[in-house]
Amino acid sequence: MAAKKEAGQAAPKQIREYDAETMQKIQTLAAALLEEINKGENLHIDIPVRGSSNVTFNEKTKKIELGDKFARRYLFNVAHARRFMQTLLVASYVKKDLLENNLTATLRDLYYAKKHTIPGTKEDTIDEQKESDLAIVDFEVALDTFRERLHLRAEPKGRIAGQMVVTDRVKDKVDTIDLSKMGSGGWAVPSIVEQVEFKEIDAEYVLVAEKNAIFDRLNEDAYWAKQKCLLMTTGGQAARGARRLLKRLSSELNLPIYCLTDADPYGWYIYSCMKYGSMALAHESDRLGSKDMKFLGMSISDIEHYDLRSVTIKAKDVDIKRAEEMKAYDWFKAPAWQREIDKFLDKKIKAEIQSLSSKNLQYISTTYLPEKIKSQDFLP
Amino acid sequence: MAEKDAKATASTQAAAKAEIAQAQDGQSHDYKEYSVAEFFKKNRQMLGYSGKVRSLTTIVHEYVTNSLDAAEEGGILPDINVEIENLADGHVRVSVEDNGIGIPKQFVGNALGKLLSGTKFHHRKQKRGQQGIGASYATLFSQITTGKPTRVKTSLGDYKVYECDITIDVKTNEPAVKNEREYSGKYRGLRIDAEFSEVTYNRSEYGVYEYLRRTAIANPHVQITLIEPNKEIVVFPRASKEIPKKAKETRPHPLGISTSDLMDIVQMSKARKISSMLQSDFTRVSADKVKELATLCPGIDLERSPKNLTWAEAEAIVKAFGQVKWIAPDMDSLILIGEKQIEMSLKNILQPEQMKVVCRKPRVFRGGIPFAVEAAIAYGGKSGSWVSTDEHGNPVETKGELLRFANRVPMLFDAGTCATTIAAKDVDWSRYNLKGWESLPVSIFINFVSVYVPYTGAGKLSISAEEEIVEEIRNALMECGRDIAKYLNALDRAKEQEHRRSIFFRYIVEVAECINDLTGTDKALLVAKLKKTAEEKTAILLAQGEEAEESLEEVGAIEDEETNGKDEE
Numbered sequence: 031m032a033a034k035k036e037a038g039q040a041a042p043k044q045i046r047e048y049d050a051e052t053m054q055k056i057q058t059l060a061a062a063l064l065e066e067i068n069k070g071e072n073l074h075i076d077i078p079v080r081g082s083s084n085v086t087f088n089e090k091t092k093k094i095e096l097g098d099k100f101a102r103r104y105l106f107n108v109a110h111a112r113r114f115m116q117t118l119l120v121a122s123y124v125k126k127d128l129l130e131n132n133l134t135a136t137l138r139d140l141y142y143a144k145k146h147t148i149p150g151t152k153e154d155t156i157d158e159q160k161e162s163d164l165a166i167v168d169f170e171v172a173l174d175t176f177r178e179r180l181h182l183r184a185e186p187k188g189r190i191a192g193q194m195v196v197t198d199r200v201k202d203k204v205d206t207i208d209l210s211k212m213g214s215g216g217w218a219v220p221s222i223v224e225q226v227e228f229k230e231i232d233a234e235y236v237l238v239a240e241k242n243a244i245f246d247r248l249n250e251d252a253y254w255a256k257q258k259c260l261l262m263t264t265g266g267q268a269a270r271g272a273r274r275l276l277k278r279l280s281s282e283l284n285l286p287i288y289c290l291t292d293a294d295p296y297g298w299y300i301y302s303c304m305k306y307g308s309m310a311l312a313h314e315s316d317r318l319g320s321k322d323m324k325f326l327g328m329s330i331s332d333i334e335h336y337d338l339r340s341v342t343i344k345a346k347d348v349d350i351k352r353a354e355e356m357k358a359y360d361w362f363k364a365p366a367w368q369r370e371i372d373k374f375l376d377k378k379i380k381a382e383i384q385s386l387s388s389k390n391l392q393y394i395s396t397t398y399l400p401e402k403i404k405s406q407d408f409l410p
Numbered sequence: 411m412a413e414k415d416a417k418a419t420a421s422t423q424a425a426a427k428a429e430i431a432q433a434q435d436g437q438s439h440d441y442k443e444y445s446v447a448e449f450f451k452k453n454r455q456m457l458g459y460s461g462k463v464r465s466l467t468t469i470v471h472e473y474v475t476n477s478l479d480a481a482e483e484g485g486i487l488p489d490i491n492v493e494i495e496n497l498a499d500g501h502v503r504v505s506v507e508d509n510g511i512g513i514p515k516q517f518v519g520n521a522l523g524k525l526l527s528g529t530k531f532h533h534r535k536q537k538r539g540q541q542g543i544g545a546s547y548a549t550l551f552s553q554i555t556t557g558k559p560t561r562v563k564t565s566l567g568d569y570k571v572y573e574c575d576i577t578i579d580v581k582t583n584e585p586a587v588k589n590e591r592e593y594s595g596k597y598r599g600l601r602i603d604a605e606f607s608e609v610t611y612n613r614s615e616y617g618v619y620e621y622l623r624r625t626a627i628a629n630p631h632v633q634i635t636l637i638e639p640n641k642e643i644v645v646f647p648r649a650s651k652e653i654p655k656k657a658k659e660t661r662p663h664p665l666g667i668s669t670s671d672l673m674d675i676v677q678m679s680k681a682r683k684i685s686s687m688l689q690s691d692f693t694r695v696s697a698d699k700v701k702e703l704a705t706l707c708p709g710i711d712l713e714r715s716p717k718n719l720t721w722a723e724a725e726a727i728v729k730a731f732g733q734v735k736w737i738a739p740d741m742d743s744l745i746l747i748g749e750k751q752i753e754m755s756l757k758n759i760l761q762p763e764q765m766k767v768v769c770r771k772p773r774v775f776r777g778g779i780p781f782a783v784e785a786a787i788a789y790g791g792k793s794g795s796w797v798s799t800d801e802h803g804n805p806v807e808t809k810g811e812l813l814r815f816a817n818r819v820p821m822l823f824d825a826g827t828c829a830t831t832i833a834a835k836d837v838d839w840s841r842y843n844l845k846g847w848e849s850l851p852v853s854i855f856i857n858f859v860s861v862y863v864p865y866t867g868a869g870k871l872s873i874s875a876e877e878e879i880v881e882e883i884r885n886a887l888m889e890c891g892r893d894i895a896k897y898l899n900a901l902d903r904a905k906e907q908e909h910r911r912s913i914f915f916r917y918i919v920e921v922a923e924c925i926n927d928l929t930g931t932d933k934a935l936l937v938a939k940l941k942k943t944a945e946e947k948t949a950i951l952l953a954q955g956e957e958a959e960e961s962l963e964e965v966g967a968i969e970d971e972e973t974n975g976k977d978e979e
Binding site for chain 1: 909910913914916917919920921923924925927928929931936939940942943944946947
């Protein structure tokens with residue numbers, strides 16, 4: 031296991047090089063459109079289809095992958111015209127406002143920058159942010175790139191603490207950050223982590239908890255110091271920055287990653303998104319999926335093993351439905367997971383991680399986690 | 411309103427029966443002569459004189475109907491002028507003038523001053539009129555409400571013009587002719603001037619304007635000029651110079667005869683006995699059938715003179731008519747307006763964007779009475795009734811209208827129970843893109859043609875909803891609907907294309923700006939080129955005539971990392 035590593039060996043490509051590459055892709059697309067205009071043809075952009083019809087699970091790479099189906103979106107098609115226009119608004123913003131000025135912006139910034147009333151009409155270019163968000167995804171998949179390369183960032187979410195020193199960069203300013211000295215809150219994981227470099231590290235694994243409350247509990251118990259690990263929370267569904275950071279910790283530092291969620295279908299799904307990628311972001315599974323991640327808990331078996339029956343919650347119909355859907359996903363086909371889901375469907379109960387507090391407040395850091403890790407009692 | 415009228419009619423009929431029974435008990439045989447004018451004076455609702463608007467429509471209807479018959483009789487293209495004038499004392503003067511054959515001097519009194527005298531003074535044939543009472547009742551109504559006589563001017567076109575004032579002696583039902591004048595002049599036709607009270611003119615769907623408009627629609631060979639009280643002159647111009655085929659002189663068939671029709675026939679008949687009158691004045695009545703009728707009416711001596719037949723007896727005989735199995739009437743007694751004529755007429759009056767006229771083949775109802783349905787649907791233009799108009803008199807807001815006719819005569823009242831209304835309600839209009847036609851610029855035209863129209867009430871303004879009739883009208887409407895639907899669908903497609911075009915153009919400037927941002931190409935140049943392409947694409951799609959586009963594919967929603975997870979605590 032990796033102890034005291036001089037990190038930073040797989041140094042990220044210079045950001046500027048990526049920008050040049052993205053710029054090149056945008057120019058190619060624009061040139062194709064210009065040619066169509068000159069020829070009097072219908073303008074089109076090919077966009078890989080996202081969603082279950084074009085998503086497969088690759089058993090070998092353990093990744094959710096995007097198929098090769100694509101949809102052709104036209105300007106002169108009543109059903110496509112508006113979205114086509116919106117996709118071009120994204121392209122223009124990314125090129126002119128972001129890449130050329132070396133700035134990053136949030137999805138919401140883009141929404142406000144490009145929202146205006148179309149001259150001579152009562153129609154807005156974009157009504158709700160959801161529309162521009164969808165256009166952004168269209169644009170990234172059309173360019174076969176991802177959001178960070180377009181200088182667009184999501185709201186940052188997720189915190190980390192542990193024996194590690196990293197450097198981060200704000201434009202040309204480089205900061206060195208000691209993750210063991212971040213107090214009660216930990217270091218907030220930025221929305222873009224490409225520029226983060228791992229310097230000194232003294233940890234044997236990463237423990238990622240879905241819940242902020244668990245991070246706070248374990249941080250207070252100095253769990254990461256005692257157990258020599260990096261402690262992280264995603265605060266619910268993991269943001270791209272958090273996912274990318276996990277992926278880099280796993281692939282660049284070879285750290286095992288253990289995941290801690292509630293014992294219910296939503297917890298499992300959060301886990302699976304971090305591990306295999308998601309259907310909506312299937313085009314980024316390579317960058318965002320930590321394929322070696324292990325599911326530490328809570329499992330339905332834990333409920334029996336730790337005698338938590340009395341603090342469980344009755345599963346709702348939506349939970350049952352979700353579990354049934356997930357049982358059918360290729361990436362939940364491992365026998366251990368099928369058994370886990372069956373147990374859930376059979377007992378129709380779920381449990382929160384905090385239910386361990388019914389024993390005592392520190393039960394999780396003193397008993398549950400050490401026991402589970404020691405016995406390597408994980409789900410794949 | 412219609413319901414109220416029907417009720418009123420029913421109760422007056424009951425009252426009439428009681429009165430007649432009383433008359434029979436105590437009074438002599440001159441009851442008929444005595445009571446007819448008297449009776450109707452008291453029960454004017456039966457004749458359509460209920461309500462101020464309706465009364466005026468009825469008056470005009472009676473005069474105009476006579477005018478149409480008088481022109482038809484002479485093979486003349488009718489020109490009818492109607493003037494309504496509001497007088498200072500609240501009276502309304504009605505003048506109707508036609509260019510028909512006129513009335514011979516010796517008949518004028520009976521034609522306009524005697525009820526149940528056989529108003530069709532020349533011959534018996536298919537009548538347009540409402541009752542055998544017609545214009546004479548208008549004379550009486552004028553007299554009752556204003557105390558004034560009706561002024562008549564007529565000439566047969568023989569350079570002799572005759573004028574007189576007519577009133578009715580209510581006790582004897584005999585005309586009183588006064589102020590006669592005869593002079594030489596070049597004139598042919600009939601002019602009636604009468605004053606009324608308790609009548610109102612307006613342009614509602616029950617008024618004179620609407621009545622004349624519809625009369626013009628069903629009679630394309632007629633030119634009608636209306637001078638309204640505000641001196642506005644409305645001309646419903648002649649659409650066709652083709653004079654309708656003359657009604658064949660057929661004797662009536664016992665089915666479809668009303669009591670007052672029979673009373674009318676009694677007056678005209680030269681037969682000495684009721685039994686011989688039945689055989690000579692009706693078609694399909696044989697000696698055997700008379701015997702059958704005799705058994706059905708044991709209280710009436712059919713061997714006596716028809717002249718003293720009472721109303722109650724006539725009613726009994728009409729009832730018996732309905733119980734006998736008759737040989738069906740002749741098919742070729744049906745006189746249709748004809749597809750071409752209706753088309754010309756609708757074009758003339760409604761100037762629709764699109765119309766479809768259907769003349770169905772004759773069919774029979776009640777096991778043998780022939781009838782035929784002519785129907786049309788007109789869409790757009792001046793179709794429908796106008797809720798409001800702009801300063802040029804063009805429709806701004808319209809609603810759909812059902813134009814009901816029986817033998818070309820407009821039926822303005824009692825729509826609810828009419829076979830036409832029921833049939834129109836029965837059609838699934840959504841199949842013809844006409845769902846909610848009641849609020850569209852649509853005129854639905856239905857003419858029911860038969861020598862024997864099965865009216866539901868004494869008012870003759872509603873056709874009995876016999877199954878065969880409703881079905882036939884429905885089929886006619888659906889046939890029209892199919893054609894109109896094609897037009898409306900094409901219209902929808904054109905609208906759709908326009909919509910498409912507008913969408914393409916809307917986004918062009920935005921797209922050009924983006925491409926200018928990306929490539930630096932001149933924006934104006936991009937806009938010009940894109941517009942040209944958009945025009946071409948729209949034209950191509952229009953030529954293809956249908957949606958040649960696939961819809962936006964279902965895209966999985968963006969995974970919202972920010973909120974998709976469950977929130978804590």
